[in-house]
Structures are given as C-alpha cells and as structure tokens.
Amino acid sequence: MRALAFLAPGFEEVEFVGPTDILRRGGVEVLIASLQDDKSPVLGRNGISIAPDCTLSELPSDLFDLVWLPGGLKAAEAYAASEAVRDIFTKHNEAGKLVAAICASPAVALNAFKLNQGRRLTCYPAPAVRLDGNYTYSTDRVVVDGNMVTSQGPGTAIEFGMQLLECLKGKEAADDVAKHFLHTR
Numbered sequence: 786m787r788a789l790a791f792l793a794p795g796f797e798e799v800e801f802v803g804p805t806d807i808l809r810r811g812g813v814e815v816l817i818a819s820l821q822d823d824k825s826p827v828l829g830r831n832g833i834s835i836a837p838d839c840t841l842s843e844l845p846s847d848l849f850d851l852v853w854l855p856g857g858l859k860a861a862e863a864y865a866a867s868e869a870v871r872d873i874f875t876k877h878n879e880a881g882k883l884v885a886a887i888c889a890s891p892a893v894a895l896n897a898f899k900l901n902q903g904r905r906l907t908c909y910p911a912p913a914v915r916l917d918g919n920y921t922y923s924t925d926r927v928v929v930d931g932n933m934v935t936s937q938g939p940g941t942a943i944e945f946g947m948q949l950l951e952c953l954k955g956k957e958a959a960d961d962v963a964k965h966f967l968h969t970r
Contacts, residue, residue: 786813786953788851789844791870792837793820795859798829799939800887804853804946810962811950813851818844820863820870830857841869850953852877854895856888856909856938864890865897874898878932883952885934887945892916895935906935943968 788808790801805815819827819837826834852874854864864870878884878900886895892912895901896919905921907928916922926941927934927948934952936945947970951959963970 786851787849788813788815788853788949788953789849789873790815790817791820791852791854791864792817792827792835793857793860793863793867794828795857795863796827796829796835796855797857797860797888797939798831798833798835800857800942800945801829801835801855803942804855804887804949807943807946807950807962807966808851808953810965811954811958813950813953816844816849820867830859841867844873848877848880848882851883851885851949853883853885853934853949854887854890856886856890858889858893858912861889861893861912864894870894871898874900881932883932883934883949885936885945885949887936887942888938891920891935895933896920901931901933904930904933906930906933907937908935909938 817837826836888909889912891906891908892915902919907923927936
C-alpha cells in the first residue's frame with residue numbers, strides 16, 4: 786500500500802505528522818510531496834519544518850492507494866490553487882482510490898476541485914461556510930463517504946489517521962496500531 790501526502794507552507798503540523806506516523810506504523814509507504822519548487826523543508830503553521838521526499842514535478846505517474854491533504858488555511862489555499870494537486874486528486878478519485886483531507890482542506894481544496902460534490906464531509910468549522918451547499922456538512926469528527934475521508938482538525942488527527950489505515954488495510958490493522966499507540970477506538 787502506498788499513500789501520497791502533500792505539504793505547503795503553513796500546513797498544520799499535527800494533522801500531517803499524526804496520520805503519517807499511523808500509516809507508516811501500519812505498513813503503508815507514505816511519500817511526501819512539497820508544493821515548493823525544491824525539496825527544502827516546508828515550514829508549518831507553528832514553526833515546525835518537515836523535509837519532503839519530492840516536489841510535484843518529481844512525482845511518479847502511477848496511482849497511489851491514498852492521496853491526502855493536511856490542513857492549515859494557508860496550506861489549504863495553496864493546494865486549492867495548484868492545478869497539479871487538483872489533477873492528481875481528480876485522477877485518483879476517478880480511479881476509485883481513497884482521497885482524504887482534514888481541517889480547512891475539505892472546504893477549501895476539495896471544494897475547489899469539485900471533488901465528490903453532494904457527499905457528506907466534515908472540516909474545521911470556520912471554513913465550512915465556503916462549502917456553498919456543494920456538500921452535506923457533518924459535525925462528526927471523521928466522515929467516510931465512499932472513497933472520501935474527511936476530518937475536522939488538529940484534535941481529530943489521530944482518529945483521521947486510524948480511519949485512513951482502516952480504509953486501506955482493514956479494522957484489524959488499525960486496531961493493532963491503536964493498541965500500541967494507546968489509542969481507544
């Protein structure tokens with residue numbers, strides 16, 4: 786199993802690190818792609834930098850099992866403005882692959898991509914006004930609707946990561962990681 790995560794300046798660190806850690810503990814290979822022009826560390830919203838594996842131009846052309854976006858409003862706006870990210874999400878969605886986003890990214894990026902409109906999703910409450918009726922908004926912490934997984938924000942990042950792992954590798958795999966993570970599911 787392979788996952789692709791995106792980073793842009795201003796990303797919400799816990800929403801990236803938590804799910805990435807959970808996926809890797811569960812045996813999922815996670816490739817980290819930067820929206821910057823080079824592979825220099827990407828500065829998060831709270832001053833923590835993460836080194837990406839590649840830039841958008843260096844991405845392999847084959848499909849991943851999961852593509853996902855951490856939040857942070859500034860990062861979500863960068864994802865929404867990126868034609869390359871939009872194309873990758875559209876391609877994976879059309880192939881029935883898992884697509885996911887957390888915090889501001891569902892309302893800002895997935896909405897800009899017009900991805901799976903009409904479905905249920907959740908996001909950080911403030912940007913939910915941007916949904917413009919294109920989705921059925923839920924206040925649930927994590928929402929799965931078909932091949933799309935969304936979550937609310939930093940406080941739900943662990944649940945989001947566990948749900949992504951369950952969608953990819955099954956409940957038993959997610960429960961095993963949760964046990965060692967001391968997380969109650």
